[in-house]
Amino acid sequence: MTGRPNDWLLRQLPYGMLSEDFFVRFVSIFQEQAGTLLQHADNLPYLADVDVTPPAMVRHMGEWLGMPGIDTSYPAATQRRILRTAAQTLQWRGTVRGLTHLLELYSGGPVHVTESGGVYREGAAPDDPAWAVLEVDSTGPLSESDFLALVLDEVPAHVQVEVRVAGRTVWPVLAEEGEMAS
Template sequence: MRRDNWLVHQLPMGMTDDDFFVRFVSIFQAVATTFLEDADTIESLVDPTVAPQPFLPWLGSWLGNSWIDSSLPDAAQRRLVRSLSAALGWRGTVFGLALVLEAITEAPVTIQETGVVRRHRDDGCPAPFARIQVRSTGWLDEGDFVELVRDELPVSVAFEVEVDGRRIWPA
């Protein structure tokens, strides 16, 4: 916490006797105080538990996702940003995909995958494949949900999405 007149108190004694000079320095102090207060709170701007609500979609975009809907409830946006940050290091894996999809659907997700890793030229190896089963697409429509899955999976992985027992991808 800064005391009042923190900048003026740093002036040499002779300068504080001049009322005009003190008022002049106070102008700069007022401007600098706003910058310092912003700098003091910078760590809370990137913490999804306490960041201002308008920052949450912006934080999501830092994590590579521009689809966090600002009309969602505050708690849902915070949960999504926390899940996205937790999943970032696991991106492209079953675990990472499950973290993201469970945050959106708010329900368990079943992912079955072949687990195959292969060189592009390998013949005889099946292509990587994942089957994703969810109860709902959460707040995303089906097309956006499929696009999200496509973004989260490696490009070489073919996939199928079932919502409540109904296959929505491939159509």
């Protein structure tokens, strides 16, 4: 907030106009409305500050970074932590490091990733498809289906992934007679 006095607009009027009660009340209406606008303008520098912006803005900033949405049921501190972590790891999206950081944030615990990845010279890549196995003890506050949706959204499309929660394979889901469901 600035050091602007509450009667800043009235102070700009000529002295003769201040003696008229009707005129003072009339101008006060505009002063109150303009004060609200000025307060919003005063707060603009803080709107993009993750630590002080309103929770609704935290969720909007998450969408700007490509996050489909931060759950409104999370406490404000958790929403801010999710946004801060996502912003810090965005450059690592699609890598083991980025996936590990993101899943640790949501699961609340360690994530173990085993993968076949690597960078190969042209023509030297293995014939086998790329794969990754992700293991967590818990899905944190997310349901297994929401956690799985998060994982499948973050893992590159060409990578075959297996997700294990508390030692149980939750993806791929086994269909009848051991066939893989997609």
